[in-house]
Amino acid sequence: MTATPLPGGRLAAEIKAQVAALAEDWRRSGRQAVLAVVVATADESTLWYVRSLVAAADKTGIDCRLVDLGATATEPEIARHLDDLSADPQVHGILLQTPLPPGIAAARLVERIVPSKDVDGANPSSLGRLLVGQQAFAPATARAVVELLDYHQIPLAGRHMAVVGRSAVVGKPLLHLLLHRDATVTICHSASKPLARFTRPADIVAVAVGRPGLITADHIAPDTVVVDVGTNVAEDGRLVGDVDPDTVAPVAAGLTPVPGGVGSVTTALLLLHTLDAARASFARDAVAIS
Structure with missing residues (x-):
């Protein structure tokens, strides 16, 4: 068995094309x-x-x-x-x-x-609104995980997802985005030992810790989808994730690449969020003028 690649390039390109089309209309005005x-x-x-x-x-x-x-x-x-x-x-x-x-x-x-300019959902006010399901910009990386899974038609409702990492940038907001989609979520962190105890039973594992090679074949089951959110620079200058692809790819059902996976979608979503913030600003200006 070899993991199905789950790249983010096409999704990122579609989002950027949407942004570029409206940005071009705005430039004309x-x-x-x-x-x-x-x-x-x-x-x-x-x-x-x-x-x-x-x-x-x-x-x-x-x-x-x-x-x-x-x-x-x-x-x-x-x-x-x-x-x-x-x-x-x-x-x-x-x-x-x-x-x-x-x-x-x-x-x-x-x-x-x-908050109206908080396009990466970092302000506690944005995170609080996200927690209760109100309108706010979600942290782009956390949203990118969900968007990428949707794009590759991987269902979330009723699935068990293990999120490795509890940062306010990825882990915690991803928890709430997944709960809003009816997933059952386990949050893993440095005290979750042994880590495989929590990740192996999961249908989907997302890892965002910043430790190259943290997730190996020992941490996953054969039908697991693995989302690598890590972005690390190796000693030879290569960009690598938190997953060891050499051991995980032969076992997992699906695996996002690094680079070319979650990161590319994150960038596209930040631009989309900026566009949405600009649209809201232009709308407020129009109301003020009228």
Whole structure:
């Protein structure tokens, strides 16, 4: 048995085409959606992702403004930029990229992002609305997992899904997105030992920890679908996930690739969220003018 590949490229392309079509219409009327990405790190995997996001935005007609504060940025400096961007009517979406410099807590800073521009669902207000099923931008990576499974026609209702990782960026919001879809969810973390005890019984396993090769054939059953959310830079410069594909692919029923899986859909969804935020902003402006 060899796992069926579950790439995200075609889904990402469809989402980007949708974004590009509307962005082109807006340009003709002198409007453009603007995404600001605030970066304060020298982490290579993060910088790789940011470069891919800027390139994707450029191709779809969204103005992606990189605010690179450097790895020595202070918390007040980052907060000031987030406040300025939140108040800027020309900016429709804001993304605070992690990791941040040592000693700086992202949890305090994301509160500075106004929810209407919080296109990656980082503000606690956005996460709270997501928890109770109200309208809000979901963290793009968590939503990408669900969208990718839908695209490949993998049902969620009534299925058991193990999510490895409990971050506020992926694990926790993914839990609630899956519950809204009637899945039964187990959240695994560093104290879930042995890990295979929780992942082997699952129909679907999603892993987002940031540890290359964490999930091996020992962690899954032959009919398991595996979603690799990890993004790690190997010593040879390759981008690798949290799953060991050499051992997992011969056993699993399906496996997302890294790169070319969840990450590509995440980028497309961030652009779509920015477009939705811009659409809402333009609508508010029209109401104000009338």
